[in-house]
Amino acid sequence: MARFSRYLFAIAAGFLILLAASLMGFAAYQVGAAFLTLPKILTSGDFGYTIIDSIGYVVIAIAIIDVAKHLIEEEVMGRHDAASGFRENFPKFISIISIAIFLEGLVLVFKTTQDDIKLLVYPVLLLLVGVAMTVGLAIFQRFGAASARGEARSRRDLE
Incomplete structure (x- = not known):
C-alpha cells in the first residue's frame, strides 16, 4: 500500500x-x-x-x-523530517503566495483607479489579506524559532 x-x-x-x-x-x-x-x-x-x-x-x-x-x-x-521540513517549507510557500497576492492587489489598485474609484475597496481588502498573511507568517516564525530553541535545549539536557 x-x-x-x-x-x-x-x-x-x-x-x-x-x-x-x-x-x-x-x-x-x-x-x-x-x-x-x-x-x-x-x-x-x-x-x-x-x-x-x-x-x-x-x-x-x-x-x-x-x-x-x-x-x-x-x-x-x-x-x-516533518518538523524541520515543515518549518522550512511552509514560510517559503506562504511568502510566495503573499507576493502573488500583493502583485494582484497592486494591479487591481491601478486598474480600479483608472476605471471606477468606488471599487477601490476590493483591491485594498486584497492587500490587507496579504498583510495579514505576512503578519501571520511572522508570528508563526517567531513561535517556530522559540519551539526549535526549546527542542535544542531538551536534546542537550538529555545528552
Whole structure:
C-alpha cells in the first residue's frame, strides 16, 4: 500500500509540475504577444498590467513547483523530517503566495483607479489579506524559532 501511495504522490507531483510549466508558458505567451503588438498595447496602457500579470503567473508557478518538490522529497523519496521540513517549507510557500497576492492587489489598485474609484475597496481588502498573511507568517516564525530553541535545549539536557 505504501508503494502505491508513493506512485500516486509521484503522479500528483508530475501533474503539478506540468500545470506550473503551463502557467509559465502562458506568461511567456502573454509577454511575447505584448511585444509583438507593442505600439497597440502601449497606446491602450495595458503593457504594464500584462507584464505584472505574467510575473504573477510565474510566482504562482514557483509556489506550485515548491509544493511538488515537497511531495517528491517527503512522500516519494521518503525523506521524513516533518518538523524541520515543515518549518522550512511552509514560510517559503506562504511568502510566495503573499507576493502573488500583493502583485494582484497592486494591479487591481491601478486598474480600479483608472476605471471606477468606488471599487477601490476590493483591491485594498486584497492587500490587507496579504498583510495579514505576512503578519501571520511572522508570528508563526517567531513561535517556530522559540519551539526549535526549546527542542535544542531538551536534546542537550538529555545528552
